[in-house]
Amino acid sequence: MQKIRGSEISMVFQDPMTSLNPTMKIGKQIMEGLRKHQGLGKKEVFTKTTELLELVGIPNAVERMADFPHQFSGGMRQRVVIAMALACNPNVLLADEPTTALDVTIQAQILDLMKDLQKKTGTAIILITHDLGLVASMAQRVAVMYAGEIVETGLVDEIFYESKHPYTRGLLLSMPKLHASRSTRLIPIPGTPPDLGRLSEGCPFAARCPYVMKVCHNHNPIRTQVSKTHTVSCWLEDERAPRVEWQG
Numbered sequence: 001m002q003k004i005r006g007s008e009i010s011m012v013f014q015d016p017m018t019s020l021n022p023t024m025k026i027g028k029q030i031m032e033g034l035r036k037h038q039g040l041g042k043k044e045v046f047t048k049t050t051e052l053l054e055l056v057g058i059p060n061a062v063e064r065m066a067d068f069p070h071q072f073s074g075g076m077r078q079r080v081v082i083a084m085a086l087a088c089n090p091n092v093l094l095a096d097e098p099t100t101a102l103d104v105t106i107q108a109q110i111l112d113l114m115k116d117l118q119k120k121t122g123t124a125i126i127l128i129t130h131d132l133g134l135v136a137s138m139a140q141r142v143a144v145m146y147a148g149e150i151v152e153t154g155l156v157d158e159i160f161y162e163s164k165h166p167y168t169r170g171l172l173l174s175m176p177k178l179h180a181s182r183s184t185r186l187i188p189i190p191g192t193p194p195d196l197g198r199l200s201e202g203c204p205f206a207a208r209c210p211y212v213m214k215v216c217h218n219h220n221p222i223r224t225q226v227s228k229t230h231t232v233s234c235w236l237e238d239e240r241a242p243r244v245e246w247q248g
């Protein structure tokens with residue numbers, strides 16, 4: 001994972017149309033950020049905007065700067081949003097389901113673009129997604145979240161091949177397998193996610209967990225170090241569980 005040098009973070013949202021102002025030309029939208037945050041002169045701003053559009057693969061960048069968002073396809077709009085996000089050289093790019101609103105071929109193009117930009121610019125990317133295929137192809141480190149909390153972290157191989165948390169295992173089991181026979185049924189995680197406004201004591205996954213113990217209902221698990229790079233919050237992996245249970 002790229003080392004985070006500072007705290008500047010840019011954001012790329014799910015739907016590019018809602019990130020762009022439909023009444024403003026693309027070029028002006030990118031230039032606005034450059035002028036406000038980089039303090040560049042008019043000519044430098046124009047040059048940097050052209051470079052950014054070229055960097056994200058928009059052909060005829062100078063002419064396209066005069067177009068409005070509705071004149072771009074969904075994939076091209078997301079490229080513009082990524083260009084805007086990169087405009088101020090962020091240390092971290094937070095991409096929230098950046099390809100969900102796009103069709104499959106365009107998704108692949110945007111992901112290739114993000115990988116390429118990560119190499120070229122050195123910007124670290126935090127990808128928020130439900131798509132485990134995407135995680136496997138993009139991520140180096142993974143944090144699995146349940147009910148608003150991180151329940152397991154590790155290198156991508158540790159999460160996919162040595163997962164410890166029952167929720168992570170449930171997610172992996174519920175994924176369709178490419179070579180499975182047509183009669184193979186998916187194994188869903190039973191139950192529904194908890195209401196975040198009414199979380200009670202104990203592990204938030206307890207109501208759905210096949211390994212639930214008494215301690216799980218009364219005490220939220222504490223993070224346990226599985227390896228130097230792998231942590232899990234589950235009483236199954238915590239040797240203090242019997243003592244905590246006994247103390248009530």
Ligand code: SF4
Nearest residue numbers: 203206209216234235
């Ligand atoms: S702490 Fe208990 S309920 Fe929560 S995931 Fe682990 S075993 Fe399941």
